[in-house]
Amino acid sequence: MASSSSSGLTFKLHPLVMVNISDHYTRVKSQMNPPVTSTSCSNTNGNGNGEGGDSAAVKAPAPPPRVYGCVIGVQRGRTVEIFNSFELLYDSATDSLDRAFLLKKQELYKKVFPNFYVLGWYSTGSDAEESDMHIHKALMDINESPVYVLLNPAINHAQKDLPVTIYESEMHVIDGIPQLIFVNSSYTIETVEAERISVDHVAHLKPSDGGSAATQCKFLCPLAAHLTSIHSAIKMLNSRIRVLHHYLVAMQKGEIPYENSLLRQVSSLLRRLPAIESEKFQDDFLMEYSDTLLITYLAMFTNCSSTMNELVEKFNTAYDRHSRRGGRTAFI
Amino acid sequence: MEAGKRKTEEEQQTLVDRKRKAEISEPPTTTTTVTMNAVETLVTQIQGLSGSPNDVVALHAHLNKVDEALRGESARLLPFLDQIDPSIHSLGYLYLLDACTSGPVSKELAANLVLITSRFITSCSTEQIRLAPEKFTGMCKRFKDQVLLIEAPMRGVAPLLVAVRKVQPSSEHLTSLHPDFLQLCLLAKCYKTGLSLLEDDIFEVTQPRDLFLYCYYGGMICIGQKHFQKALELLHNVVTAPMTSINAIAVEAYKKYALVSLIDNGQFSPGLPKYASSSAQRNLKNFCQQPYIELANTYSTGKIAELETFVQKHREKFESDNNLGLVKQVVSSMYKRNIQRLTQTYLTLSLQDIANTVQLNSAKEAEMHVLQMIQDGEIFATINQKDGMVRFLEDPEQYKSSGVIERIDSSIQRLMTLSKKLTNMDEQMSCDSLYLAKAGRERQRFDFDDFDSVPQKFNM
Numbered sequence: 049m050a051s052s053s054s055s056g057l058t059f060k061l062h063p064l065v066m067v068n069i070s071d072h073y074t075r076v077k078s079q080m081n082p083p084v085t086s087t088s089c090s091n092t093n094g095n096g097n098g099e100g101g102d103s104a105a106v107k108a109p110a111p112p113p114r115v116y117g118c119v120i121g122v123q124r125g126r127t128v129e130i131f132n133s134f135e136l137l138y139d140s141a142t143d144s145l146d147r148a149f150l151l152k153k154q155e156l157y158k159k160v161f162p163n164f165y166v167l168g169w170y171s172t173g174s175d176a177e178e179s180d181m182h183i184h185k186a187l188m189d190i191n192e193s194p195v196y197v198l199l200n201p202a203i204n205h206a207q208k209d210l211p212v213t214i215y216e217s218e219m220h221v222i223d224g225i226p227q228l229i230f231v232n233s234s235y236t237i238e239t240v241e242a243e244r245i246s247v248d249h250v251a252h253l254k255p256s257d258g259g260s261a262a263t264q265c266k267f268l269c270p271l272a273a274h275l276t277s278i279h280s281a282i283k284m285l286n287s288r289i290r291v292l293h294h295y296l297v298a299m300q301k302g303e304i305p306y307e308n309s310l311l312r313q314v315s316s317l318l319r320r321l322p323a324i325e326s327e328k329f330q331d332d333f334l335m336e337y338s339d340t341l342l343i344t345y346l347a348m349f350t351n352c353s354s355t356m357n358e359l360v361e362k363f364n365t366a367y368d369r370h371s372r373r374g375g376r377t378a379f380i
Numbered sequence: 381m382e383a384g385k386r387k388t389e390e391e392q393q394t395l396v397d398r399k400r401k402a403e404i405s406e407p408p409t410t411t412t413t414v415t416m417n418a419v420e421t422l423v424t425q426i427q428g429l430s431g432s433p434n435d436v437v438a439l440h441a442h443l444n445k446v447d448e449a450l451r452g453e454s455a456r457l458l459p460f461l462d463q464i465d466p467s468i469h470s471l472g473y474l475y476l477l478d479a480c481t482s483g484p485v486s487k488e489l490a491a492n493l494v495l496i497t498s499r500f501i502t503s504c505s506t507e508q509i510r511l512a513p514e515k516f517t518g519m520c521k522r523f524k525d526q527v528l529l530i531e532a533p534m535r536g537v538a539p540l541l542v543a544v545r546k547v548q549p550s551s552e553h554l555t556s557l558h559p560d561f562l563q564l565c566l567l568a569k570c571y572k573t574g575l576s577l578l579e580d581d582i583f584e585v586t587q588p589r590d591l592f593l594y595c596y597y598g599g600m601i602c603i604g605q606k607h608f609q610k611a612l613e614l615l616h617n618v619v620t621a622p623m624t625s626i627n628a629i630a631v632e633a634y635k636k637y638a639l640v641s642l643i644d645n646g647q648f649s650p651g652l653p654k655y656a657s658s659s660a661q662r663n664l665k666n667f668c669q670q671p672y673i674e675l676a677n678t679y680s681t682g683k684i685a686e687l688e689t690f691v692q693k694h695r696e697k698f699e700s701d702n703n704l705g706l707v708k709q710v711v712s713s714m715y716k717r718n719i720q721r722l723t724q725t726y727l728t729l730s731l732q733d734i735a736n737t738v739q740l741n742s743a744k745e746a747e748m749h750v751l752q753m754i755q756d757g758e759i760f761a762t763i764n765q766k767d768g769m770v771r772f773l774e775d776p777e778q779y780k781s782s783g784v785i786e787r788i789d790s791s792i793q794r795l796m797t798l799s800k801k802l803t804n805m806d807e808q809m810s811c812d813s814l815y816l817a818k819a820g821r822e823r824q825r826f827d828f829d830d831f832d833s834v835p836q837k838f839n840m
Contacts, residue, residue, distance in 0.1 A: 337785055338780065345792050352799045362809045365819060367814065
């Protein structure tokens with residue numbers, strides 16, 4: 049279903065829409081009963097059975113839910129800008145979205161944002177499905193060519209791009225029958241300063257937790273991005289060298305026939321390091337190394353001290369009978 | 381009681397006879413007296429039920445029931461201890477031993493008990509002991525009293541160290557045995573063993589009194605070993621620990637804290653950091669004003685003669701606090717302080733000049749002092765004996781070696797684990813009901829933007 053679109057429309061997506069969809073999905077997922085196990089492992093099909101290879105689950109967890117909603121925005125000429133979104137309920141009986149609610153919401157939004165029109169709808173999952181076409185067609189009476197925004201909620205740390213795809217519908221002739229199919233469209237992210245600040249704030253709300261902080265603020269914190277990229281580069285180098293080492297050991301044991309050209313390459317690689325070998329270099333290198341370590345140490349110290357300071361403040365407020373009051377009220 | 385008198389006669393007979401006679405007499409059903417028969421059945425039960433963990437739990441329940449009765453018979457339980465093996469039947473042995481020691485103990489009996497108890501502690505099984513930790517702790521405390529009674533604290537040191545390790549759930553927990561162990565180390569003057577226990581970082585404390593005593597004794601042990609830095613840390617912990625009202629341990633610790641601070645840092649400020657409890661901040665100074673804080677003031681003037689007259693004047697007060705030795709060390713540290721101050725002004729100086737500035741009696745003494753300081757690593761200098769000149773040098777450490785890097789690296793790792801622990805504690809504290817109740821009260825009454833729905837008070 050995914051050749052690239054030929055309509056020539058340019059799509060601009062605002063981060064608010066993505067945060068909304070993600071929030072909707074997370075809320076529904078965490079309110080489900082029994083709770084769904086994390087989808088980050090062995091879930092090739094984002095919509096499929098969550099029982100995958102997860103032997104840790106006591107009873108079979110429910111499959112991750114699909115959430116639906118409407119996206120609104122502005123279309124100026126050939127540019128479609130998607131500003132906002134709201135949630136809709138999916139009626140599986142009629143296999144369509146709740147029309148009455150949609151109209152009511154549209155009216156309300158019109159009052160505040162007179163320029164915004166219903167541009168299309170969104171859902172979650174890893175790929176567009178056949179049943180989505182029904183919903184798509186149903187929306188065609190509001191907008192002749194709606195867009196379909198699809199968010200893939202599976203967390204994939206290796207993935208560099210955003211897990212969001214935008215589909216348009218096009219009439220193609222397949223097997224002699226003209227049909228509507230989904231085609232992939234490219235898009236760019238567009239943001240206003242106020243939006244950027246608030247999305248940044250939301251992204252940092254979660255207490256930092258190693259890996260997730262890095263992926264969350266990859267686009268918002270250049271230092272973390274830089275360090276993460278160095279880390280992944282070194283990790284890759286390490287794994288490649290390990291593979292080579294394993295290969296050489298196997299060659300030594302005689303399990304694999306000798307291959308001289310490969311051995312020559314390995315030896316030339318080894319001869320590239322160390323680049324410099326002198327007393328002065330060693331001295332300077334160690335001095336710079338210890339300087340960097342000291343700075344990290346200092347940073348950690350400051351971090352620890354500030355946590356401890358907060359802890360002491362809380363402790364004094366809670367347990368000290370005559371703690372100093374006043375002078376510390378919530379900043380408005 | 382008549383039945384009781386008959387029993388004392390029968391003690392002379394053999395085990396078999398005793399059993400036979402006991403079978404004839406009626407077994408009492410009340411829990412106030414326990415016949416030898418019942419004790420023997422108990423012994424056999426102990427021997428039988430010490431196999432699997434389930435059995436031990438059942439045995440534990442049963443022992444709890446007969447515990448009171450056993451205590452009544454404390455004097456006569458001693459011979460039964462030989463029938464059970466401390467390493468296999470630890471729980472039963474513990475209860476019997478505990479009952480033996482619950483009554484008043486004479487000196488001869490104490491000597492015997494000390495032997496039995498130390499053998500028990502070294503050989504008992506940890507899992508069984510952990511089922512009844514309070515009993516074990518109580519028995520060890522009584523063991524400490526017995527050891528002190530026979531005036532041989534040295535004999536208690538090793539067993540108590542083993543006992544502490546056995547009863548601790550993890551090396552981060554503080555038990556009530558820690559301060560007892562340290563007290564014995566102090567009395568027996570074996571400081572090194574005490575130091576080995578002080579290496580652990582403590583994160584979990586159940587009884588505040590344990591913490592106070594542990595840090596206070598620990599500080600004294602470190603002073604004994606001249607580890608002034610660590611002593612300062614430990615005494616600082618006592619002084620700044622949370623306390624609702626001031627206690628004697630904190631007062632004594634504060635006095636020592638002042639003195640050690642003078643020896644180690646050369647200065648002492650009576651103010652306490654903000655994480656000290658407010659009662660400590662207000663009251664400690666008053667208790668220690670005379671003569672400790674005045675001693676600190678005299679020290680800061682830098683004049684040895686004044687310091688010595690001051691010490692002489694208040695000699696009795698220092699002596700009654702058992703701090704005279706420490707005060708003498710403060711005086712000798714004054715010389716060191718003055719010599720160190722000289723390194724900042726002069727590049728070279730003659731020994732005679734040093735003696736004059738620092739108010740030492742002769743150049744020879746000055747040479748001795750400087751030599752000692754060079755050996756201790758407190759200053760960097762070379763002494764030219766030909767013309768009696770001392771040349772002060774810079775610290776030669778360049779911090780370039782890989783050893784330094786390893787040290788920093790391991791410190792960073794330790795700091796990271798500590799930071800995680802702190803964040804956890806902070807989060808726990810934020811959820812604490814007392815904190816939330818008080819924090820809610822401090823919010824502003826009105827938000828300017830909107831009258832939001834956050835409650836003014838969290839009614840918990």
